[in-house]
Amino acid sequence: MAAYRAALEERTREQVPLDWAMTQNNLGTALSTLGERESGTARLEEAVAAYRAALEEYTREQVPLQWATTQNNLGAALSTLGKRESGTARLEEAVADYRAALTELTREQVPLQWAATQNNLGLALFGLGERTSGTARLEEAVAAYRAALMELTRERVPLDWAATENNLGNALLALGKHESGTARLEEAVAAYRAALEERTRERVPLNWAMTQNSLGNALLALGERESGSGTARLEEAVAAYRAALQE
Secondary structure: OHHHHHHHHHOOOOOOHHHHHHHHHHHHHHHHHHHHHOOOOHHHHHHHHHHHHHOOOOOOOOOHHHHHHHHHHHHHHHHHHHHHOOOOHHHHHHHHHHHHHOOOOOOOOOHHHHHHHHHHHHHHHHHHHHHOOOOHHHHHHHHHHHHHOOOOOOOOOHHHHHHHHHHHHHHHHHHHHHOOOOHHHHHHHHHHHHHHHHOOOOOOHHHHHHHHHHHHHHHHHHHHHOHHHOOHHHHHHHHHHHHHOOO
């Protein structure tokens, strides 16, 4: 971080505008990484400022892919900020930035980047869906995750596929709690079970445990709605929670 700031003393906007913008973007990434590890929001606020500075020269017209990548980075910093704040403004900004990024990070040009941005968009929409009434944002989150899974396949990127399946499960579970039927909850269970095929205890023990816990939540919600048809779902929920507790 100190190195990037030192570089900016010589790499000025007036002399080398694109190099200046690149360094601002890199500074933003360093600050964002630090901000994710710290409890406060100061570093994340600085990251947002650095990305916004970069975008003054990284314009869509001049360097479309760099512009889109920086929009995606800005969205990620805002999304992390939004999770730490009680309102929805930062999450709304993150959604707007991810959608802007997707105008250039297309599936045809950069399929994996497109999919990663779709997943990021899903996370921001899910955060909004948990804080707002209605199910519109959650439905949009499900659509974004399903889009991401078109390219984040199990064969190509197994752990990213599993993480996105887990995220999809979270959105479906939240939707299922809003609805009276069981279809969404069944889909959530299927998504969590899919994720666990690659999120194994041996490979990623804490992620495995978190997904087992989420699976337990979905099975518990199903069991409560199927109270007249036995206790099988509740038994499965207990098994999933007990598995999670191993890690």
